[in-house]
Amino acid sequence: MIPIKKEGILLCKTELAFENDSVLNPGIIQEENTVHMLYRAVRKGNYSTIGYCKFEGPLQLVQRNNTPLLIPYSDAASKGVEDPRIVKIEGVYYITYTAYDGINALGALVTSTDLLHFDRVGIIVPKFTFDEFKQLAECNNLVNSKYFRHVRHFRPDEEVFLWDKDVIFFPRKINGKLAFLHRIRPGIQLVLIDSLTDLTKEFWNQYFLHFNEHIILDPIGTNHESGFIGGGCPPIETKEGWLLIYHGVYDTSEGYIYSAAAALLDIDDPTKVIARLVDPLFAPELDYEKNGVVSNVVFPTGTALFNDTLYIYYGAADKCIACASLSLNGLLNELLLNKTQNER
Numbered sequence: 001m002i003p004i005k006k007e008g009i010l011l012c013k014t015e016l017a018f019e020n021d022s023v024l025n026p027g028i029i030q031e032e033n034t035v036h037m038l039y040r041a042v043r044k045g046n047y048s049t050i051g052y053c054k055f056e057g058p059l060q061l062v063q064r065n066n067t068p069l070l071i072p073y074s075d076a077a078s079k080g081v082e083d084p085r086i087v088k089i090e091g092v093y094y095i096t097y098t099a100y101d102g103i104n105a106l107g108a109l110v111t112s113t114d115l116l117h118f119d120r121v122g123i124i125v126p127k128f129t130f131d132e133f134k135q136l137a138e139c140n141n142l143v144n145s146k147y148f149r150h151v152r153h154f155r156p157d158e159e160v161f162l163w164d165k166d167v168i169f170f171p172r173k174i175n176g177k178l179a180f181l182h183r184i185r186p187g188i189q190l191v192l193i194d195s196l197t198d199l200t201k202e203f204w205n206q207y208f209l210h211f212n213e214h215i216i217l218d219p220i221g222t223n224h225e226s227g228f229i230g231g232g233c234p235p236i237e238t239k240e241g242w243l244l245i246y247h248g249v250y251d252t253s254e255g256y257i258y259s260a261a262a263a264l265l266d267i268d269d270p271t272k273v274i275a276r277l278v279d280p281l282f283a284p285e286l287d288y289e290k291n292g293v294v295s296n297v298v299f300p301t302g303t304a305l306f307n308d309t310l311y312i313y314y315g316a317a318d319k320c321i322a323c324a325s326l327s328l329n330g331l332l333n334e335l336l337l338n339k340t341q342n343e344r
Contacts, residue, residue: 002330004282007059007311011039011321018043018068019051022293024315027084027095028233028302033057035304036115037313038084038095039321041068048080050097052115058304058311059323070110076101076123077108085301087171087234089178096167096180099123103158107167107182109196121196125164125182126204133162133184136208143212146186146219146228166231170242175268181235181244186228187218188246190271216271217246217263224259224280227251232260232300233312240332241267241274245300245312248280258297259283260314260324264335275335282324284317292317298324 011023019041026039033056041051049068056062072081077099084097092111095118099108109121126133137143166183173179177192191207191214193199207214219225225248235242242265250257259280266272284296299315310328315321 001279001281002326002334005325006282006286007323007325009288009316009320009322010055010059010061010313011037011053011064013042013320016066018049020044021046022319023051023321024318025083025299025301026313026315026321027086028304028313029086029088029093030304036086037302037321038069038086040082040084040315042080046080048082048100050081050084058306058309058325069115070095070097070118072099073120074099074122076104076106078102081108083165083301085168085231085234087169089169089172094169096124096169098165098167104161105163105165106161107164109167124180124196124199125167126201126208127161128204128208129160130162133208136205137211139209140212143215144187144218147184147211168231168234170235170270171237174270179270181216181231183230185230187215188229188231189214190216213271216265216273217244217276219248223278224248224250224257224283225261227256229261232314233303235265235270236303236305236310236328237267238264238328238332240336241265242270243328243332243335245281245303247299255296257284258299260298260300260312262331262335264332273340275337275339277335277338281312281326281331286316288320288322289316292319294318298322 021042021044026037029036035055037053050070052069053064079100079102082098086095095110106123107125108123110118112118168181170179227249229248232246244263248261260282262277262281264275284290302313304311311325
């Protein structure tokens, strides 16, 4: 494996009420030498908003706001907005996050042209019950049986939807279509649309009827990602394909272990997996990664590229924000040593 440098902790909680419990899982957008960070800020009682800070270069903090940048605005996010990701497509910032109401966790979207004013789109993933999903997705017997094990039980009077998180847009259109990843456990799926208005009930009915065609990665083996996986950082366009940094989860007798993982997707058809690392890209090793609100977690959510050095920003033990760096070309070369069959 290529050398990984742990750059250390970049951001910790403060005494400010909106982030006095923890900070974690930042969305990152790089504009020349400036790195904008939109991070999950948690106040005591597990209520999340999205904070903002700015770096010059990959690591030098120069600005940190003392109020949230984004707050919940609907009942769907009454318990918080979590785990933002951000890309810029044709001059518009697409900021995705998980809206949490205490029962349901669903991917949502806001857009902006200046990171000061925001247009709220709302939830963009399907609001289907588990039974509705199962009835459609199991029709052709081609879907991993693990998809039908994640049933949650609540009181009969509660409206419970299939959890659909880790919504992450590609940073440009692919063959003229908007593309985004999302995560219905245990794998990572892809959506291609002409417009956000395409995301209707009928669209999702057809999507789930052919669900196997939209799964790009599923857990494999008995290793670091054998439990479940999920999207991490927005895909990075490279000469070899789309570089996807994601998280893999391994279930142990002492709880889950979250590691960073990497795969390479075809540049024109990202349902085709070109290569996939067999081992973790990096895993919880240091105290701040192994001990926290949720221990043994590295959760990558954003990147910045300076020359050949790729900086990967991640939540550490659901407590703080840290960074790791590596050679981009070194990672691509390592991936190309691990080519795989198309996993679709």
